[in-house]
Amino acid sequence: MARFFAWFTISVLVILVAGGALIGWFQFEGNAPVIKAREIPDALGRKTHISVSVSEDRTGLRMVRAEVVQNGRVVLLPEHKYEIHPFYERRGVFHDTISWDIDAAALGLTDGDAILRIIASDQAWNRGFKGNEGVLEIKSRVDITPPAISLRSTVHNIRMGGAGLVSFGLNEEPCRAGVAVGKRFFPAYAMKGRERGYIALIAVPYDSSEPGPLMIEVTDLAGNIARASVPCKILRRRIKVDRINITDSFLPRKVPDLAIHYPDLKGSLLDQFLEINNRIRKMNNEQLASICRNGEPEILWHGSFVRMPGALRSRFADFRHYKYRGKEIDTAYHLGVDIADRTHAPVPAGNSGRVKFSGFLGIYGNTVVIDHGAGLFSTYSHLSRIDVSVGDAVERGQVIGLTGMTGLAGGDHLHYGMMINGFFVNPVEWWDMKWIRDHILANIM
Numbered sequence: 001m002a003r004f005f006a007w008f009t010i011s012v013l014v015i016l017v018a019g020g021a022l023i024g025w026f027q028f029e030g031n032a033p034v035i036k037a038r039e040i041p042d043a044l045g046r047k048t049h050i051s052v053s054v055s056e057d058r059t060g061l062r063m064v065r066a067e068v069v070q071n072g073r074v075v076l077l078p079e080h081k082y083e084i085h086p087f088y089e090r091r092g093v094f095h096d097t098i099s100w101d102i103d104a105a106a107l108g109l110t111d112g113d114a115i116l117r118i119i120a121s122d123q124a125w126n127r128g129f130k131g132n133e134g135v136l137e138i139k140s141r142v143d144i145t146p147p148a149i150s151l152r153s154t155v156h157n158i159r160m161g162g163a164g165l166v167s168f169g170l171n172e173e174p175c176r177a178g179v180a181v182g183k184r185f186f187p188a189y190a191m192k193g194r195e196r197g198y199i200a201l202i203a204v205p206y207d208s209s210e211p212g213p214l215m216i217e218v219t220d221l222a223g224n225i226a227r228a229s230v231p232c233k234i235l236r237r238r239i240k241v242d243r244i245n246i247t248d249s250f251l252p253r254k255v256p257d258l259a260i261h262y263p264d265l266k267g268s269l270l271d272q273f274l275e276i277n278n279r280i281r282k283m284n285n286e287q288l289a290s291i292c293r294n295g296e297p298e299i300l301w302h303g304s305f306v307r308m309p310g311a312l313r314s315r316f317a318d319f320r321h322y323k324y325r326g327k328e329i330d331t332a333y334h335l336g337v338d339i340a341d342r343t344h345a346p347v348p349a350g351n352s353g354r355v356k357f358s359g360f361l362g363i364y365g366n367t368v369v370i371d372h373g374a375g376l377f378s379t380y381s382h383l384s385r386i387d388v389s390v391g392d393a394v395e396r397g398q399v400i401g402l403t404g405m406t407g408l409a410g411g412d413h414l415h416y417g418m419m420i421n422g423f424f425v426n427p428v429e430w431w432d433m434k435w436i437r438d439h440i441l442a443n444i445m
Helices: 002-027 249-260 269-291 425-429 433-439
Strands: 034-039 048-057 062-069 073-076 095-102 112-122 133-142 149-151 157-159 163-170 174-181 184-187 199-205 214-220 225-229 233-235 241-248 311-314 318-324 328-332 337-340 346-348 352-361 366-373 377-384 399-402 414-420 423-425
Touching: 002 133, 034 133, 048 062, 048 112, 062 095, 062 133, 095 377, 149 225, 157 163, 163 214, 163 433, 174 199, 184 199, 184 337, 199 414, 199 423, 269 328, 269 414, 346 433, 366 399, 377 399, 414 425
Parallel strands: 157 233, 241 318
Antiparallel strands: 034 048, 048 095, 062 073, 062 112, 112 133, 149 163, 163 199, 174 184, 174 214, 214 225, 311 337, 318 328, 337 414, 346 399, 352 366, 366 377, 377 414, 414 423
8 A cells, every 4th residue: 555655646746747847848938929020111100000920839929019219219109918818728819910000200209210129928937927028120210201392394284184294303212102183193103314203194084174183192101291282274175065876777786796795784785785885884994994004104105196097087075975766865975086997997006105905895896005104005996906915015107906896886997095094085185296295295304
């Protein structure tokens, strides 16, 4: 019996020692939490968002805090604390993403160098039960001064539906810069050979005589925002009304071809036409707008744009009234110009650039889109044949295809359009070298 108790006692002691050693090994581990930067901007401004990811695989997180150190002064940011659970439950938080929104001015920081310090501790029993501590230090700077804008261009007389160019200088590199025309924003592009010089092609809506103020808007790398108004005179345009008769011969000739691409169309041929002329037209215009954004930053074109020979059948932003059997059934703006020559006439590229799109595009049929740089694009629609592919570099006047009547075209012609960063503009202006000199080139300073 004595021997049994001796062995029992030894076994219990061994278990206790082993258990204690295991708990000690687990709770007194020496690995600090791992902190990784997720979103840390180069500078801290009036509206700065920062975020980090924190991981601790054994005991779980205890606390994460951040501080900004500048000129010996420590500014504390809100601290994130985690609930402490018994170690054997393993219910702690082991991985997390922490974010802070910083207003450097409100925190009393000033322009200059600073250190952003992130500190995380775990639930280990080290350091008097304060846990292991991981630290991430990032050299930063505080910038709470908005960028300075100097307007350089002088001619801003723009006709409704027309285009213009604004040039300006900045005293620092921006993360976002451009010109707002009412609620529309046109990005600016850096000019080669002009230090911190920027240009922005802009458009005034074809359907509004009061587009809102023209405003240069710049956000610097620290999130500071500066604005400067642009003096501008908006010239009204005369809206031409066009009447289109939809015939019983047109519907079976065009609607089924388009319905193949849109199998959700329902109802009679007239019902399907109205769906095409409304929902599909809107969808196709949004597709074009999406294509005609985020192009080449440099100007690729030179001189006036080439006009295909032929008669001008429809003008830009004509307001069309569609009639069927004498009754008006629909309306729509015509966002381009129609040029008709002979059947399958060669279509020249308006100017040098790079092909951004080549293929079928709903009501526009077979279409080519050329990126001319700095936000300017030209479109060529209803083609019977396409001779270029996406990515091809094209020269001014180069034949890119042949006219046709694909899409919703009632006859063989070219629908020619131009867009500035996704907004339709009047192509006729770009055929006129004097207009280009006076309104575009004269403003590149």
